[in-house]
Amino acid sequence: MGTTCLTIFMLLLLLMICVCKSDDQLTSGRSLTPGDLLISKGGVFALGFFSPSPAGSSTSLYVAIWFHGIPEHNRTVVWVANRDSPATTSSSPTLAISNNSDLVLSDSQGHTLWRTQNAIAAAVHDNGTALAVLLDTGNLVLQLPNGTVIWQSFDHPTDTILPGMRFLMIHRARPAGRLVSWRGPADPSTGDFSFGLDPVSNLQLMIWHGADPYCRISVWNGVSVSGGMYTSSPSSMVYQTIVNTGDDFYLVYTVSDSSPYFRIMLDHTGTMKLLSWDTNSSAWTVISERPTGGYGLYGSCGPNGYCDFTGAAPACQCLEGFEPVAVGMNSSKGCRRMEPLRCSKGSHFVALPGMRVPDKFVLLRNRSFEQCAAECSSNCSCTAYAYANLSSSGAMADQSRCLVWNGELVDTWKNINYGEKLYLRLASPPAKTKTNIVKIVVPVVACLLLPTCIALVCLCKFKGKWQKREIQKKLMLRYLSTSNELGDKNEEFPFVSFDDIVATTDNFSDCNMLGRGGFGKVYKKNAIMQGMLKGGKEVAVKRLSQGSGQGIDEFRNEVVLLVKLQHRNLVRLLGCCIHEEEKLLIYEYLPNKSLDAFLFGTH
Structure with a gap:
């Protein structure tokens, strides 16, 4: 009897150990149903079913990943699997691994609501059945027993970028991924705003409202690796890195050790936010956001104007050589040239440092700086150019980035943290400098000549009269001198x-x-x-x-x-x-x- 009890106890202990080990994993023998959770090994993230609306107000269910260490009333979802195909509580949905090693969400009626569709399913049978693991980075990984990853949630983001995520935007010269906002604060379905790389130039990180540009976040200068840094406290750092390997173009955020939770998300209003979790206030703190209010929206300062972020508050300004079209600069009417460009009259270029270059540029490849400048100078319709030397960019065949603009300059910024020189074309100083001198000198000379002429006339008249008198006097003396x-x-x-x-x-x-x-x-x-x-x-x-x-x-x-x-x-x-x-x-x-x-x- 004692031996039997001991055997049963050992079996229960082993079963408990297996269950504990499988809290972060989903295997082919286990499915996930509403109420079940996968929790990452360090307890940072959880995966399960959730309803975004208050309890009882909606029957829609979504499979999602959220921060497990944040209180339930502030649940922060970072990834949603079936955002446009919600399940219902009555349909008894399950998440399981199929025989083809796909992760599949289905209901009791056998309807497939979502699946992973891994790219190497044919090779799975030779290596055994795949398993899904939720990592402490927030990445849900579908992998083979030998560790080969055949699918991961980081390659299919919804509205959030997490530290360590490689947000792939271009793969082999083709668009790869975008963030897409929620439809509303309680509706995770596909919203109106998206974020990614501009597919026309492959150089700009942009937010779109539908198909229209909404906000340009940055313009890539073309180097293989470029970065930036944000801080939420002296001990907490966030590093942004843009990497171009030639085949892949991706964005990565990393954080310093012992930093709080961080995330970058595109909310339902179209605002891109860098957020840090504040344990003292139990709330998310905004470190940086774009656009900022009405400033930073695409073309918010109008043609030939720029949004100045170097002061205490953002403000619209005119580029050098331009003046406001309307009174004040808080409208979208922009600026006009003080002196129109005329090819026959000549022109010159002024360097404007610290500028986020305008949109609607043309990329000229394989140019030196002198060739880039000459290209714009020789074209009467070219209004500006910018150049980046990519000599350290070993992965790139083209070691330069020459941008030129024709016509109006749209959506330009000035920022103290980043920027480059924009070479702006202005009309050559006209001969009006001489004209102005003439305008000043002629009246002065006229004012001096008038009294001078009057004085000369009077002098001549007096002299004539005096000479006449002298002649008469000499005549009288001659007449009388004989006596x-x-x-x-x-x-x-x-x-x-x-x-x-x-x-x-x-x-x-x-x-x-x-x-x-x-x-x-x-x-x-x-x-x-x-x-x-x-x-x-x-x-x-x-x-x-x-x-x-x-x-x-x-x-x-x-x-x-x-x-x-x-x-x-x-x-x-x-x-x-x-x-x-x-x-x-x-x-x-x-x-x-x-x-x-x-x-x-x-x-």
Whole structure:
């Protein structure tokens, strides 16, 4: 009896050990039904049936993988097998390994809801039956007993990338995989947003909304291996690596030791998020996301504008040489050139560092930097170019990446963490620099010339008048120089110009005439003569009549006589004038009539 009990105990112990060992495995002799779980060896992940809606509100069941170490109320699903073919609770679904070593989800009616369809099933029978193992990386692996992997969930992601997952985007020049968002927060079926490599260029990581570009995450610079780093705390690091082996193009995230849970997921709103689990708050923390609000959406800053992420907050800016089309930069109208490009007028290129290059480029292969620049320079429609030297890229036959753009530049970013030089074509500085100088100089010169010309005219007029007076003065001196009786007085004797006398007498107006005699007429005027003769006294102008018969001798004798005879009862001679045929004497004016009026009573 004791031996029998011991045997039974050993059998139960062995059965328990086998069951414990098979918690992370699914073999051909065991199927998975609702309520059963596969738990990875380290207890990080679990696989089983789940319903995304609250209990009792939905009968849909999905086979999924989620973080086992996170509380049930915050269950985080990272992979769904039958996302577009849900089972129901009433159909008694099972997950099992078929005779062809496929992992198959079926219901009680025999309907296949999902299967793996491994590529090497023909060779399975020679190696035994496959088994499924859930790893601590979150990868569900279907493998042969010898360890050969014939299928794995990491090759068929849904909306999540886990650390260590090789997210394959290109295999032998053909698109391989994409992330596809859930339809909604409680609906894991295929959603409207997807993430992967742009199949046109094979150089851009993009999010699509249906068939339309929604957000460009990054532009691959073409090197075999490139990377970036994100941190959630000083001790937690996430490394992003893009690898190109020639045949395969894939993205890998790795984390530092003792880091918390990480995941990269595309949510149902089209936002790509890098998330870290915070054990203190029991919640997921966003480390990085794209797009950020309204910024980062495809073409959000319009043609020829760029989204600037270098400041405290993202903002739209115009590329150098451009100005906003509309007031403000928060619209999609973008920017326009300040100076239009004209091939005949010439152009030049400016280097803009730290730029995430625009979309809609043309890739030119096997070009040096000089050839890339010349290719764009010689094409009038080329608006920009960018170049990457891939000399360290041993796996690639083409050691360069030359990108050129024609027309408008769409969806450009500026970021402090990554970027490259974008060489932008601008119109050559026009001759308007000289035009501007002319515009400034001409008014200044004109302003200076006007007063200068006026001053010159006045100077010429004054000089002419002065020269005319000098000529008349010299003429008077010549007439009077034959008489030595004046002595040195002829140097001081005032000679009056004929123009002044004409102006003084109103052109010898009869209104100003005092009388006439044998010599000629006598005129009176004082207004204009003031200042020409000392004292500003009233004067009498005696004009020699051309018919008087008196000549230069009589005129000179009268001047000499009056200069020599200085008496208080004789009228004083104040000046004289000779102009062509005119001979004039200027006397002081005596208001008490002439002497003949007293002698002969003619008053």
